[in-house]
Amino acid sequence: MSAEQATALVLRTYDFSESSLVVTLFTREFGKIRALAKGAKRPKNPFDFALDLLALCRIVFLHKSTEALHLLTEAKLLRRFRVERSGLEGWYAALYASDLVNAMTHDEDAQPMLFDLLEDSLNRFQTRTRLKDHLLRFEWRLLSLTGHGPSLDACVSCGEEIKNIAATTQNSDDTQRKTSRSEVFFALTEGGVLCPRCRAGKRAVVSVHAEALATLRLLGEDSDKEVHIPPSIYGELRGLLNQYLCHLLGQRPRMHDYLGYLAG
Numbered sequence: 209m210s211a212e213q214a215t216a217l218v219l220r221t222y223d224f225s226e227s228s229l230v231v232t233l234f235t236r237e238f239g240k241i242r243a244l245a246k247g248a249k250r251p252k253n254p255f256d257f258a259l260d261l262l263a264l265c266r267i268v269f270l271h272k273s274t275e276a277l278h279l280l281t282e283a284k285l286l287r288r289f290r291v292e293r294s295g296l297e298g299w300y301a302a303l304y305a306s307d308l309v310n311a312m313t314h315d316e317d318a319q320p321m322l323f324d325l326l327e328d329s330l331n332r333f334q335t336r337t338r339l340k341d342h343l344l345r346f347e348w349r350l351l352s353l354t355g356h357g358p359s360l361d362a363c364v365s366c367g368e369e370i371k372n373i374a375a376t377t378q379n380s381d382d383t384q385r386k387t388s389r390s391e392v393f394f395a396l397t398e399g400g401v402l403c404p405r406c407r408a409g410k411r412a413v414v415s416v417h418a419e420a421l422a423t424l425r426l427l428g429e430d431s432d433k434e435v436h437i438p439p440s441i442y443g444e445l446r447g448l449l450n451q452y453l454c455h456l457l458g459q460r461p462r463m464h465d466y467l468g469y470l471a472g
């Protein structure tokens with residue numbers, strides 16, 4: 209049993225006993241861990257109110273290799289995200305995002321880039337502007353970082369390049385505009401676009417405008433450039449990601465029903 213230090217975001221807390229909590233923490237160094245915080249509910253405790261939902265803290269824990277629960281010995285609050293500045297929508301977005309991280313990661317599988325993405329997104333959720341765009345960006349990048357990023361360039365079945373999507377990433381003159389409104393098949397089970405030949409006989413296939421898929425590709429690019437998602441495309445992308453995530457998880461994410469309340 210060794211003492212480890214880590215930077216962590218609090219994903220969930222449960223009552224364990226009258227005085228103790230079990231916390232699910234997403235750490236930058238070790239990935240997701242679950243730990244017992246003895247005495248956390250007592251007025252005087254070693255955790256100094258750092259174990260609130262979505263708090264960023266520095267922790268020390270005793271790493272137990274044989275049991276599922278580690279033992280949390282210290283937690284120091286580094287930062288609280290003021291997502292309530294964006295009203296209830298800020299909370300919904302933040303809880304939905306942290307819930308997805310919980311659902312899409314395995315215990316003790318370190319993913320520092322995903323940690324940074326969640327921290328950055330919580331930061332963005334503090335301002336009400338373009339909350340929906342920030343959340344879609346988060347979801348799209350989470351999919352790619354967890355190995356579930358759908359193929360947008362080539363048919364997932366035969367590998368043939370899907371040309372319509374490539375055309376829309378350039379500036380749209382009239383011809384390209386027409387092309388970009390064309391529809392592309394997207395396979396939820398295989399996770400990616402399908403050519404018309406491979407579409408036959410496949411289940412769980414939805415059709416999506418090429419323009420919407422091109423926007424997804426922009427969201428995935430590793431740049432700080434803001435991507436503005438037009439309202440007409442947002443609805444389509446929201447629907448696609450909802451279906452794809454439900455398919456991957458085998459159920460709807462816990463906070464899924466609240467997404468409809470998000471302001472632009």
Ligand SMILES: [Zn+2]
Pocket residue numbers: 363364365366367368402403404405406
């Ligand atoms: Zn194909």
